[in-house]
Amino acid sequence: MPEVVPTERELQALKVLWQLGQATVREICDAIGEQGDRLAYTTVLSLLQVMEQKGLVGHTAAGKVYTYFPRVRRESTFRRLAKGFLETVFDGAMEEYVMRALESRPLSANEISRLEQMIAAAKTQTRGSPPEPNANEPRARRNRKQGDKP
Structure with a gap:
């Protein structure tokens, strides 16, 4: 089964679920509303039903109340x-x-430190591997044959 990439709206709901662990439709609706994006209860319910079909979320039922989880x-x-x-x-x-x-924006000292760690780890992993030809060019340009026009 191919990996599903959530839509922008699905990602909004997932972020709420990742933060809360689990939530009802109403709680998700309210959390998205607090972000300035007012959605109807039925819109969020439909969204979650589609997300469940895609395998992005699951739910438990207690009577008529469904609680969703990522x-x-x-x-x-x-x-x-x-x-x-x-x-x-x-x-x-x-x-x-x-x-x-x-x-795109200034980095914090913590972010810079984390990036330095990631670069050091990447250097360790790539030692001994042949360098990618023309690594600074986009793949489409690298794959073009000599003499092909852009």
Whole structure:
């Protein structure tokens, strides 16, 4: 079964569930409303039903009250979203992707430290691996044959 990537609206509901652990339709509706996005109860209910069909959430029932919980982990979901964004927007060009992200806002000292740790770990993992040819160019450009026009 292919991994499901949530829509923007589904991601809103998942973020609430990741934060709370589990929640009723009303609680999810209220939490999304606190973010400034007012949705009708029936809209959130329909959203959660679709998400359940996709395998993103599950539910337990106590009488007529359904309590929903996430079936996907936050980290793996964000990883899939980031990978899709990298491939779709930046044609797989990791350097450009990271540079644009770093330029988007100032970093905290903690974020810089964490990035340095991640770079050090990546260097350790790639030692001994052959470098990717023309790694600074987007994949589409690298895959073009000599003499092909852009």
